[in-house]
Amino acid sequence: MRHLCVPLFLVIISGVPTQTADKVRAVVGYEGDDVILPCNCVNRNLKEGFKWKTENPETLIFKVEPTEEINWGNYKTRVVMFVNESSSNCSILLKKITEDDKKTYTCSFKMKEVHKVHAVNLKVMQRPATRSTATRSTVPAAIPTKDSQRGIVPSEPPKPPRQYFTIIPVVALLLIVGYLGNIYLKHRRNWGAPDQGDTPLSSEDNV
Template sequence: MRDHLYLFFFMIQFSTGCILSDERQTIEITGYTGGSVVLPCSCAHPQSTAITFTWRFQHSGRGWIKVFEDEEYSGRRVLFNESSPQNLSLLISDLRKEDQGYYMCKTEQYTSIHLTVKGCDLVQSTEKLIAVTGYAGESVVLPCSCSELLAKPEQIRWMYFVEKTYKEIYPNEKIEKHKNRVKLLNQTSPGNLSLHISALTAEDEGDYYCSVSSQTVSYRLRVEVTLRTEKPHIHTSISLSTLQPSHQTQELEPPQQPHQTPQYVFILLGVILSVLLLALLAFIYWRCRGGRNVKMVTRDEEELNREQDNQDDVTYSAVVHVKTAATPAHIESDPAEHTEYAPIKVRR
């Protein structure tokens, strides 16, 4: 019984066709000129299939137009339902400003999508004429870009003022001297329209402008000559001035001073340092020799004084009389027997 119920519900769902995921809702989508965009529309159930469906477009108050019947979308629209029957999404490539508006995916129900297409609006400078400086033999970039870097302009032109008129140098190189030397720098950002000019020459100096639709940005390029290209002119002027000795002397002296002055300074410093070093060595040698002589003289004086002190030492004898007890008168004693001598040293 349960299996019959499942089969019954499946048959009801299959008979109702494709129920849209975003039924009766408005989805906001943003795209950029030159790019691609996907307008989503799909069945809610993965097993359901839309028997019939259409994509319609409404722009600028006009009535609804079938997308696949409009020649403006020829070659720019792709459906995904061939690989996934429940996926009814629409892919639009190479977007244009005219693609902006309301779209409707309609089966038994419908889903509404509002598509906004942003185009290229040039970034304007506060200056009417932008000054750019380059150097001969090198490269230069003239900056130009859209306010939306993802937006690719439908048409871009670079012009150069020559012979009292502007001539195109990109994409059509109508001036011979610019051929194979100019390119755009928009490999990663479609809105980067800057112009790269290689191998600059003095003839590239002048006025340029970047043009997108009715918008323009003007530039004035100045090309400066590098020092390497100026050197031959300096030698030429010196060789031509040999007929005027006074001018030649004035021109040749300044270059010699920076090279000769440091040599004299280095030589003089070397001599001074050498003299100071010799004087320092002589002073050290003199001090060492003088100190050694002073020590020898001091040692000799001490030995001499010691010898004199030994000679001046005189030994004196002091007589000490020792009284003895009184003896009878008749007893005679020898005085020499009671006399003792003590040694005394006297230092002069």
């Protein structure tokens, strides 16, 4: 009787499909972005369906039936599938992730008589704030001197003289030059004119 039970037990075990789970993959995304949850389903049994779901709590994302009918869960408006482009690509695109999407996702399908499970752990991070270059000051910082280190405030540099201090001498010089020129012209006219007391000699006087 014992010899009959052992072969019967082996037959029962061989008829039950086994399940294998791959190593959990980590995916990091920023809040508000779209992320791809990978699932490589090469050589999967196309006569069997596959599905995506979340863990803790367990929630169905979608399930593709053998008839290619899709049973959607609560992610219909946020999930894009790639299986229509390639039957060996069961990955999905999750849109506009939030802090609530921080959980573990599993993709399960059947390959021959083995149930394969791919697990993805999604970590959602807040996008780091970027510094605005427009608010940065372009004025270089003052180099500390010995006096500033001692607490001595340097005096203000002397202000340049105003422009009218340079205009006054120029105007005065022009007036002097004009006055001297006028005197010179008057004397020159007097030198060139004949003296009224002197009469010119006639030709008879010369004889």
